[in-house]
Amino acid sequence: MTAEPFVTSSLPADIDTQKLPRHVAVIMDGNGRWAKQQGLPRIMGHRRGVDTLKKLLRTCNDWGVGALTAYAFSTENWGRPLEEVAFLMTLFERVLRQELRDMDKEGVRIQFVGNLQSLPASLQEEIDRAVQQTQSNPGIRFTVATNYGGRQEIVQACRAIATQVQRGQLAPEDIDESLFSHHLYTANLEDPDLLIRTSGEMRLSNFLLWQLAYAELYVTDTLWPDFDPTEFHRALCAYQKRHRRFGKV
Ligand code: IPE
Ligand code: IPE
Ligand code: MG
Numbered sequence: 074m075t076a077e078p079f080v081t082s083s084l085p086a087d088i089d090t091q092k093l094p095r096h097v098a099v100i101m102d103g104n105g106r107w108a109k110q111q112g113l114p115r116i117m118g119h120r121r122g123v124d125t126l127k128k129l130l131r132t133c134n135d136w137g138v139g140a141l142t143a144y145a146f147s148t149e150n151w152g153r154p155l156e157e158v159a160f161l162m163t164l165f166e167r168v169l170r171q172e173l174r175d176m177d178k179e180g181v182r183i184q185f186v187g188n189l190q191s192l193p194a195s196l197q198e199e200i201d202r203a204v205q206q207t208q209s210n211p212g213i214r215f216t217v218a219t220n221y222g223g224r225q226e227i228v229q230a231c232r233a234i235a236t237q238v239q240r241g242q243l244a245p246e247d248i249d250e251s252l253f254s255h256h257l258y259t260a261n262l263e264d265p266d267l268l269i270r271t272s273g274e275m276r277l278s279n280f281l282l283w284q285l286a287y288a289e290l291y292v293t294d295t296l297w298p299d300f301d302p303t304e305f306h307r308a309l310c311a312y313q314k315r316h317r318r319f320g321k322v
Contacts (some may be wrong), residue, residue, distance in 0.1 A: 082136070089313055092313040093137060094266035094267040094289075096264065097141050097265065098144075098285070098288065099270070100271070100280055101144060103273075104119045106118070106272060107121065116164075118296075119161060123168050125298055125300050125301070128301065129143075129300070133305075134212050139213065140215075142216040143217055144278075147218075147278060149278070149279060151220075166193070173203050176215070181210060181213055182213070183207045184217075184261075185204065186216055186217070186221055186226075186258035187219045188229075218281075223279045229256075230256035253283075257283060259281070264284045267308070267309075268289070269293070270290070270291070270292045271293055271295055271297040273293070
C-alpha cells in the first residue's frame with residue numbers, strides 16, 4: 074500500500090477553463106520502444122506505462138477534465154507473443170486491485186469498454202468490483218478500453234439493433250445517430266474533444282472509430298512512459314489554439 078499523500082496540482086494559468094477539453098482520449102503507445110531504448114524487456118515498458126497513466130488520471134482530475142478514456146488493450150493485441158499478453162492481463166488485474174482504494178478516495182468513477190467477456194475471469198472480477206465501488210463517485214469519469222476494437226463495437230451495436238427490429242420492437246426509420254450511439258459501449262459518454270497519441274504513429278489503430286469523428290488529434294513523438302504532466306500541458310496548449318469548425322465556416 075502506498076502511503077504517499079495525494080499531491081494535487083492546479084490548472085496552469087495559460088489554460089483557459091472555457092477551452093478545456095471535457096473528454097480526453099489517449100492511445101498509450103510506445104511502451105515497447107521505451108523499454109528497448111533502456112535496454113529492458115518490453116514488459117518493463119508496460120510497467121512504467123502504468124505510472125504514466127496514474128499520473129495523467131490524477132492530473133486530469135485536478136485540472137477539471139471531466140472524462141479520460143485510455144486505450145489499454147486492443148482486439149488486435151491478442152496477436153502479440155503469449156507471454157506479453159499474459160503479462161498484460163496480470164498487470165491490469167494487479168494494478169486495479171492495488172489502485173482501487175486511492176482512485177475511490179480521489180472520487181474517480183471507473184468503467185471499462187470492450188469485449189470484457191473474453192478477459193480472464195479473475196480480471197473480470199476485479200473490473201466488476203472497481204466499477205461497482207466507484208459508480209457513485211463525483212470525480213472524473215475514467216474509462217479503460219480493454220479488449221476494445223472500434224469495428225467490433227460497431228458490429229455488436231448493429232446486431233443489437235437488428236435483433237430489436239426483428240422482434241418488431243423498433244422500426245428501421247427509428248435508427249438514427251443518437252439511437253446508434255446509445256448502443257455503443259460509450260453510451261454514457263460525450264464524444265472525446267481531444268485524442269492524444271504518443272510515440273509518433275499517425276493512426277487510430279481501431280480506437281473509438283465512431284466517437285472520434287470530430288475530435289482534435291494531437292500526436293507527439295514522446296513515448297508513453299515519458300508522457301508527463303508537462304507534455305499533457307503542451308497538448309492542452311495546442312488544443313486550445315485549434316479552431317473547431319465542425320464543418321461550418
Ligand atoms: C502500447 O505500447 C501498450 C499496448 C499496446 C498494450 P506498445 O507495446 O505498443 O509499444 P510499442 O509500440 O511496441 O513501442
Ligand atoms: C494501439 O497500439 C493499442 C493500444 C495502445 C492499446 P498498438 O501498438 O497496438 O497499435 P499499432 O499496432 O501500432 O497500430
Ligand atoms: Mg505500439
